[in-house]
Amino acid sequence: NAGVTQTPKFRILKIGQSMTLQCTQDMNHNYMYWYRQDPGMGLKLIYYSVGAGITDKGEVPNGYNVSRSTTEDFPLRLELAAPSQTSVYFCASTGGGADTDTQYFGPGTRLTVL
Amino acid sequence: QKEVEQNSGPLSVPEGAIASLNCTYSDRGSQSFFWYRQYSGKSPELIMSIYSNGDKEDGRFTAQLNKASQYVSLLIRDSQPSDSATYLCAVKKGGNTGFQKLVFGTGTRLLVSP
Secondary structure, eight states, X not given: OOOEEEEOSEEEEOTXXXXXXXXXXXXXXXXXXXXXXXXXXXXXXXEEEEETTEEEEOSOOTTEEEOOSSSSBOOEEEOSOOGGGOEEEEEEEEOSGGGTTXXXXXXXXXXXXX | OOSEEOOOOOEEEETTSOEEEEEEESXXXXXXXXXXXXXXXXXXXXXXXXXXXXXXXXXXXXXXXXTTTTEEEEEESXXXXXXXXXXXXXXXXXXXXXXXXXXXXXXXXXXXXX
């Protein structure tokens, strides 16, 4: 049981390039989330999903897109990267039952846009 | 006014002392509150959740909630150098069981000196 995995761990992009941050969870969780964390700041919700095929915007969605074709995967797409998107990106998931209120986080992707 | 406010610190305490971390929130209707610990360069990890007024203890950790004052705190007894981390306060904005829309504070950095 790997939990929540994210790839890549690090990436440097040039302004205007695009990329996809991958997120996979093997806990059969319905709910998945993408956050960004800027230095000295808390986590800001970018997008979330309540199940396969259902996504919605969070607090800071501009410049990003998501899809959820399977329960396991929730990729985050950056189009036309900008320096303001330099951040650490975390994917998280929650399930049901006794573990309802625990968000499990992936290890993060550190992205630099130059 | 920020939705969730924390003093950024650092809060410095000697080993063996009690560390007291505080958090205030603006939405009086909030019902669920969480403390996450984040080591430098790592992802957040849930350490405490609290839903009712009063204290909740788990080992060396005690979470305290006062809904009338819109105040949540985390006490760490017998602080250890391994407790040195950033502590994020999070408040659930809504959603059904299992689904969490969390608002995070910016975190308080705790330093425990040997």
